[in-house]
Amino acid sequence: MFKITFCLRRRPDLTPEQFDAYWRDTHAPLVRRHAAALGIRRYVQSTRFDSDLAKAAAKVRGAPAPFDGVAELWFDSLEAVQAGFSTEAGRAAGRTLLEDEARFIDLANSPIWFATEREIVGGGA
Numbered sequence: 001m002f003k004i005t006f007c008l009r010r011r012p013d014l015t016p017e018q019f020d021a022y023w024r025d026t027h028a029p030l031v032r033r034h035a036a037a038l039g040i041r042r043y044v045q046s047t048r049f050d051s052d053l054a055k056a057a058a059k060v061r062g063a064p065a066p067f068d069g070v071a072e073l074w075f076d077s078l079e080a081v082q083a084g085f086s087t088e089a090g091r092a093a094g095r096t097l098l099e100d101e102a103r104f105i106d107l108a109n110s111p112i113w114f115a116t117e118r119e120i121v122g123g124g125a
Contacts, residue, residue: 001041001074001075001076001077001116001117002074002075002076002077002078002080002081002114002115002116003072003073003074003075003114003115003116003117004072004073004075004081004112004113004114004115005070005071005072005112005113005114005115006070006071006072006073006110006111006112006113007067007070007110007111007112007113008023008067008068008069008070008071008105008110009067009068009105009106009109009110010068010104010105010106011103011104011105011106012106014104016048016068018104019068019069019104020047020068020069022103022104023045023069023104024045026100026104027097027100027101027104028043028045030096030097030100031043031073031097034093034096034097037084037087037089037090037092037093038081038084038085038090038093038094039075039076039080039081039083039084039090040073040074040075040084041074041075041076042072042073042074043071043072043073043074044071044072045069045070045071046069046070046071046072047069048066048067048068048069050066054066067110078114
């Protein structure tokens with residue numbers, strides 16, 4: 001499987017609650033609607049969880065401010081990603097999603113990462 005991970009920071013004019021509500025209630029259904037055109041096999045939103053343990057771990061590591069969320073998209077392969085964006089429907093879906101992301105994500109400060117997984121512990125190991 002091939003995975004794209006988005007480490008998200010909200011736009012500065014949004015509260016964490018506004019960011020999360022938009023991401024969950026508006027953007028997620030949009031991703032679901034365009035998943036087939038893009039070849040998305042799985043989409044997961046991981047939301048920020050503030051706790052004393054998380055703050056202590058970040059402090060010990062000297063970590064920067066936490067992300068507001070992390071989105072993960074799974075595809076069969078890099079070729080499947082490329083195939084999804086090679087069609088007019090896929091390109092239109094990509095434009096629609098990017099336009100929507102600009103409504104709630106600080107895109108310039110939200111890294112994107114392409115990877116293949118190496119499962120060490122879990123179902124397939």
